[in-house]
Amino acid sequence: MSSEQVPEALVELERAAELTESTLAVEGAGFSVLDVTPAVGGQLITVQGIAGRYDDLFLPLFGRHQAHNAAVAIAAVESFLGRGTQVLDEDVLSEGLAGATSPGRLQPIATDPTVVVDAAHNPHGAKALAEALPVAFPSEHVVGVVGILGDKDARGFVRALKGTVETFVVTQPPGSVPSTRTPSPRSSWTRSARIASWSSRHSPPRCSRHATWRTRRTPRTPSCSSRAPS
Structure with a gap:
């Protein structure tokens, strides 16, 4: 079959x-x-x-x-x-x-706000996710928290989702090797970027590996922020 x-x-x-x-x-x-x-x-x-x-x-x-x-x-x-x-x-x-289950595939884990986890890790999986989200979990503003390993097609993954996800929060998966590359503010797949950092115990702000991409905004130069995520 x-x-x-x-x-x-x-x-x-x-x-x-x-x-x-x-x-x-x-x-x-x-x-x-x-x-x-x-x-x-x-x-x-x-x-x-x-x-x-x-x-x-x-x-x-x-x-x-x-x-x-x-x-x-x-x-x-x-x-x-x-x-x-x-x-x-x-x-x-x-x-x-x-009785069918598929853990980690469009799996709702919280409400108010709705939080859904999905293990898509390539453009094909991201396309299926982008098609399913508006139908299964309609929302006016979708925030995607994304961690992609270095050997994956990150650009293709984001391109597949950019029509559905309003804001990308990009982070580093546990156990992965940190990237030494800095995203270009003029990159066609990021549109614009705001690099945010935070630290517990109120330490001084510093730029970190966590970044937020807004896909429907005018391109701007990345800036550092100490505001913690909600």
Whole structure:
């Protein structure tokens, strides 16, 4: 089973299936997501499986990409139990999906204000996050606290989110190697920057590795501030 793939990846999957004398079912041809409706605590999905159609299944996960993941799982179970010919019991299927969890993927951990954590770490994951946030957690002002390792595509990650996130608070993940590069105030992906620092116990202000990027403001030169984050 596979979700939809770009042509280059699909060619490799088809080659692997041929070498192992396996059958490959790909979303969009063998099965598909027919409908996704936001719901309290998740979403309602309608899936056309390999063997049958399943309407209004509650999935306690956020993001359309999770609906596609569920469709792959349904098709896999259909193939395993009846080689794609046996329709699944909807009560059993509903119970199984209702217990699905995906820690760290659009996971709400606090309210007032709403705080959501997501482990996206590349532009593809950031794009899925950007598409899901306004639907699952609509807000007039979204602040993204971001920590990206040095071997990741940080620019591509921020570009994917900049249409959804109003303000970026950039920090260093635990255990990562500090960057020696300073972002340019004229950088096309930062638009503008305000480098802020703070310290507990009221020590004198100093510039630190924590930075805030506002993506919808006029570019300005980074400045140092001692104001602590709220």
